[in-house]
Amino acid sequence: MKLSLGPVLYYWTREALLGFYANLPHSRLATIYLGEVVCGRRNAMRPADWLGLARDLAKTGVQVVLSTQVLIESDLDLRAVRQIAENGEFLVEANDMGAVRMLAGRTRFVAGPHLNVYNPTTLAWLAELGACRWVMPVELGRDALALLQRDRPAAVQTEVFAYGRLPLAFSARCFTARHYNLSKDDCQYRCLEHPDGLPLATREGQPFLALNGLQTQSAQVYDLSGALAQMRELGVDVVRLSAQSAQMNGIIEAYHRALEGELSGPELEAVLASHRPADYCDGYWYGKPGIEHLAASP
Amino acid sequence: MxxxxxxxxxxxxxxxxxxxxxxxxxxxxxxxxxxxxxxxxxxxxxxxxxxxxxxxxxxxxxxxxxxxxxxxxxxxxxxxxxxxxxxxxxxxxxxxxxxxxxxxxxxxxxxxxxxxxxxxxxxxxxxxxxxxxxxxxxxxxxxxxxxxxxxxxxxxxxxxxxxxxxxxxxxxxxxVMVEGRCALSSFATGQSPNTFGACSPASAVRWEPRGDRMDVRLNGILIDRYAADENAGYPTLCKGRFDVGGETYYAIEEPxxxxxxxxxxxxxxxxxxxxxxxxxxxxxxxxxxxxxxxxxxxxxxxxxxxxxxxxxxxxxxxxxxxxxxxxxxxxxxxxxx
CATH class of the missing domain: 3.20.20.70 (Aldolase class I)
Incomplete structure (x- = not known):
């Protein structure tokens, strides 16, 4: 099993983003996904900037994949997707069926976590269209994965979202702008102030969700470090880590050492706990409500 | 066309x-x-x-x-x-x-x-x-x-x-969410539109009268709290009132x-x-x-x-x-x- 770093889901300044990618422990990562997948208004990085970053990262030996935006609303959004789909240089992660149509039959692609692959028939169809890897929807767990793996088409790799605040929902509405009583068209890019999302709690103070512009995430950090052995048994190829604004390298290192068999059990948990920005959850993996944590036994 | x-x-x-x-x-x-x-x-x-x-x-x-x-x-x-x-x-x-x-x-x-x-x-x-x-x-x-x-x-x-x-x-x-791209319900209850055909399923709902207020929960998670003079609505979880940055409001969508x-x-x-x-x-x-x-x-x-x-x-x-x-x-x- 190898590690991947998913696309940064938050809006960071250009400087912060480039600094983040420059300082990664590149040798620990097999794949880095790049691109703005949440909101087309976030434009600190222009398409040429992403390509430049992709080329720089590729020089470190890592596989670079360009991710497309999840919610496509306008012709402008579609043009941006087409530009990525036709880049001709890097593999593309399709996060919408529109992107799939642009890629199908032309080039291999990654079927992203938002394509809703819930059964082997749909996975087989995507494989025929050219998917070389699929990312399991976050709300599925080990039992569903076992069934999907049983019928997995040859030459399709399986990737599991294993660490980070869960991308749970997308909307046309920007909840960060709403929090500041701004309209989306005049959002003043307030999501820059919340590099790990804006926490939402219940009225009795229970952490529940995190608002990240159009995207709603879990307040808890999903962490399947306790399930790595099960993933290996199920034939998972790639373990996806989702970026946080601070201490991400500590997370990557801990997962790397866990995969190498150097760190496990309470020791692993202690290291991860010192780097996580919030409590963790893992319920989805065990077929339970996602918010639960079942203290995965290693 | x-x-x-x-x-x-x-x-x-x-x-x-x-x-x-x-x-x-x-x-x-x-x-x-x-x-x-x-x-x-x-x-x-x-x-x-x-x-x-x-x-x-x-x-x-x-x-x-x-x-x-x-x-x-x-x-x-x-x-x-x-x-x-x-x-x-x-x-x-x-x-x-x-x-x-x-x-x-x-x-x-x-x-x-x-x-x-x-x-x-x-x-x-x-x-x-x-x-x-x-x-x-x-x-x-x-x-x-x-x-x-x-x-x-x-x-x-x-x-x-x-x-x-x-x-x-x-x-x-x-x-308010893109249909088919919302797992909020399974995050809270284990059942979502994509996996179960239901959002905020009734089996997870609990109404708790507390003196002159009403707490409405979904799998134990407080979705909203109603005063005596408010109509308590069904707790569809994106339509509750939550705390964000010290403010309590319909953070996602009003009912x-x-x-x-x-x-x-x-x-x-x-x-x-x-x-x-x-x-x-x-x-x-x-x-x-x-x-x-x-x-x-x-x-x-x-x-x-x-x-x-x-x-x-x-x-x-x-x-x-x-x-x-x-x-x-x-x-x-x-x-x-």
Whole structure:
């Protein structure tokens, strides 16, 4: 099993983003996904900037994949997707069926976590269209994965979202702008102030969700470090880590050492706990409500 | 795009009396689901078995109303046969079309029943013409229902770029998230529209009177807290009040309803094929009222679009049906976003 770093889901300044990618422990990562997948208004990085970053990262030996935006609303959004789909240089992660149509039959692609692959028939169809890897929807767990793996088409790799605040929902509405009583068209890019999302709690103070512009995430950090052995048994190829604004390298290192068999059990948990920005959850993996944590036994 | 096409009215039927109410009051299509997790309104006491489906379809067809069976959840690994059986049942029952979200299931339906009309459910999350045309090219989808996230200009862009008929929501409960791309319900309860056909399932709801206030929970998570003078609503989890940055407010969406009646001439002019009414969980009386009002509005709009304006009695009737909730144009109005 190898590690991947998913696309940064938050809006960071250009400087912060480039600094983040420059300082990664590149040798620990097999794949880095790049691109703005949440909101087309976030434009600190222009398409040429992403390509430049992709080329720089590729020089470190890592596989670079360009991710497309999840919610496509306008012709402008579609043009941006087409530009990525036709880049001709890097593999593309399709996060919408529109992107799939642009890629199908032309080039291999990654079927992203938002394509809703819930059964082997749909996975087989995507494989025929050219998917070389699929990312399991976050709300599925080990039992569903076992069934999907049983019928997995040859030459399709399986990737599991294993660490980070869960991308749970997308909307046309920007909840960060709403929090500041701004309209989306005049959002003043307030999501820059919340590099790990804006926490939402219940009225009795229970952490529940995190608002990240159009995207709603879990307040808890999903962490399947306790399930790595099960993933290996199920034939998972790639373990996806989702970026946080601070201490991400500590997370990557801990997962790397866990995969190498150097760190496990309470020791692993202690290291991860010192780097996580919030409590963790893992319920989805065990077929339970996602918010639960079942203290995965290693 | 044919702006002269007759705009159709598609109405919900959670049970046989609602189906008859829709047919009797002017629906062009009625949509309904089977009594399990193959449809996105998998609620106890709702939906059709084969006997009531057969009777409903006969009732509709005798009155020249078309029927569409919603099999619009995602077949879960290990339970595929249940969804296949639903497709087989649709073909056997003789519905005019099925409405699906899962590509694997579309392939099954297209191969086995090439004459069964295929429609793309809102749960398929297709918000752009490339996605819609993918389903057309591969499975022969004839009609697509747009998620409630596009502005009216964006709806028009989609219509200009596809020959697939476009159906949009006109009235009813409002999903603020992209349909098919929301796992909030499973995060809180373990069951979501995609995996179980239900959002914020009733089995997870708990009402807790606490002196003069009412706490409403979903699997133990406090969704809202109502004072004595407030109407306690159903705890759909995106419509609760939460704390963000020290403020307590409807952080995601108010409990509001969509009403696009005033946009009818624009929708018709840009070539929308059909207006969908949400509400399979509603009563026959509700379905009758909303169908009657929209029928009258569509007929008047077809007869004289330039002079169309929503009549006060229609507006009042629809407002009454929303049970005092706010009414919104949703994403059709760009400012809502």
């Amino acid at each position: 044919t702006a002269t096409r007759k705009l159709e009215l598609v109405c919900p039927a959670g049970a046989l009396p609602s189906l008859k109410a829709a047919v009797d009051n002017g629906a062009d299509w009625v949509y309904f689901g089977l009594r399990d997790d193959t449809n996105a309104r998998n609620f106890a006491g709702l939906n059709f078995d084969s006997r009531s489906a057969r009777e409903g379809i006969r009732y509709a067809h005798d009155r020249d109303v078309k029927t569409v069976l919603a099999i619009n959840t995602f077949p879960q690994a290990g339970a595929w046969e249940r969804w296949e059986r639903a497709i087989d049942a649709a073909a056997d029952l003789g519905v005019d079309a099925v409405i699906l979200a899962d590509p694997g299931l579309m392939r099954y339906a297209a191969r086995k029943y090439p004459d069964l009309g295929l429609q793309l459910s809102v749960q398929g999350s297709a918000t752009n013409h490339e996605a819609i045309n993918l389903y057309r090219d591969h499975f022969g989808v004839r009609r697509a229902v747009l998620p409630r996230v596009l502005s009216i200009r964006q709806v028009e862009q989609v219509i200009r770029n596809t020959d697939v008929e476009i159906e949009v929501f006109g009235f009813g409960s409002l999903c 509001s309803s969509l009403n696009a009646l005033e946009l009818l001439p624009q929708l018709a002019a840009m070539g929308v094929a059909a207006i969908k009414i949400e509400g399979r969980q509603r009563s026959p009386a509700y379905v009758a009222d909303v169908t009657r009002i929209w029928r009258a509005a569509i007929d008047e709009c077809s007869a004289n679009a330039p002079r169309f304006s929503a009549r006060p009695q229609w507006k009042a009737g629809l407002t009454r049906l929303t049970e005092g909730q706010q009414v919104t144009l949703g994403a059709y109005n760009r400012k809502w976003k």
